[in-house]
Amino acid sequence: MDIESEIDQATQRALLDKVRRHTGIHMADRKWTLLQGRLRRRLQALALNRYRDYLAVLDAQPEEVGSFINLVTTNETSFFRTPRIWDHFWQQLLPEWFRQHRGATLQLWSAAASTGEEAYSMAMMCEEFREHHPAFKYQILATDIASQVLAVGKAGFYQGKSIEGLKRTRPEWLAKYFQPSSDGYLASPMLRSHVLFREHHLHKRLDGASRFDITLLRNVLIYFDEEGQCNVLENVRRAMSPGGVLIIGESESLTRLNVGFDFEQPLIYRRQEGAHA
Ligand SMILES: C[S@@+](CC[C@H](N)C(=O)[O-])C[C@H]1O[C@@H](n2cnc3c(N)ncnc32)[C@H](O)[C@@H]1O
Incomplete structure (x- = not known):
């Protein structure tokens, strides 16, 4: 037709x-x-x-x-996208949080998770960190508005370009955290047990009493106008703990927006302590 x-x-x-x-x-x-x-x-x-x-x-x-x-929706993503933020996550954020919150569970949020590579990247680093610090506990929420990409994340099955990237950059982690399966790779049950996938529209408040310590809100603000960005950032701020860390995408910036986050370094912001819950 x-x-x-x-x-x-x-x-x-x-x-x-x-x-x-x-x-x-x-x-x-x-x-x-x-x-x-x-x-x-x-x-x-x-x-x-x-x-x-x-x-x-x-x-x-x-x-x-x-x-x-x-x-x-545009759902492009990859494992360990933007290496600089992952270096910071590993070298600074995980050790700093663990030092300051003994006994607690680190709450992480991949707030526009697409097919889940970002959430599983966090999970792999957290697993590595746990090997060095057995008392470390964490859980990850991965949300997106699009049901099709969330289904991929939930299944934890990756192939093609996505897995090629991981094979090239961290082959030892691919072997450790994924099982070869037909023409792709399946995330290990351990990795999957730490990531909860859920549909969520960022322009709405996240329900529940979540308090995220680290939120990745990457490569999604670019799709909203300024009013939309402020609305989303206010919803995200409310779901985070005071002093929590927000990481955004390379083409994004909060500097013009007065939204309750302090600039720490490019792409990395901290939720203001004193801001109202
Ligand atoms: C380009 S991907 C970014 C994926 C990942 N954060 C990254 O940086 O690699 C943008 C994602 O934002 C999601 N998205 C767009 N509008 C949204 C909304 N209003 N609420 C939640 N997710 C949304 C899309 O479905 C898409 O999966």
Whole structure:
């Protein structure tokens, strides 16, 4: 079936608005071609040939929203992305936290976890740290708005580009924490037992009485406008313990935003102690 190629402006705008309404992601009009490309296959799967009919489906069938979110989000990630922050995590954050919180459990949050490589990177480092400090305890929450990527993380099964990166940079950890399985690698039960995957929309408050000591909110703020970034950062701040560490992505910065975090070094911020809970 041929899908229409000339789409009226009102339909384009309405679909870009849907992205914002369901994810908080701000897509300017010039992003239409990107969105169109992502939605095309979904129209084909639903045997629709007009984008405005897809809009009607989105309105009439709330269960379509999940597929829409899976399509419109950008989920690129990798193990130990941005080596500098992992050096800091290993050399400074883990030893510092352990010195100051004997007996407690380190609470970590991968707040836009995608397929889970970031969360399992934290888990591998925590496991290594535990080998040197048997009393060390930790747990990791990995959240994302997109159900499809979370399913990959939950399964803990990786192949292709993702696993190639780990094989190249830390082959000994791949052998230690993953089991070869058919054409990929499965995270060990030990690693998986420390990571809980859950759907969560960053523009909403995280429920429960969580108090995260370290939060990775990486390569997701870039998709929101300034108001959205402030809203997300306030929600994240509320879920963190005073003095907790926030790590962001390389193309992101909080310096212009007054959001209750102090700059510590590029990409690394600390939740202010005195800020209201
Ligand atoms: C580019 S990936 C970043 C993954 C990982 N943090 C990293 O830096 O490698 C961005 C992720 O943010 C998620 N995301 C986008 N909007 C979100 C929202 N409103 N709430 C939660 N997650 C969101 C996407 O689904 C995607 O998996």
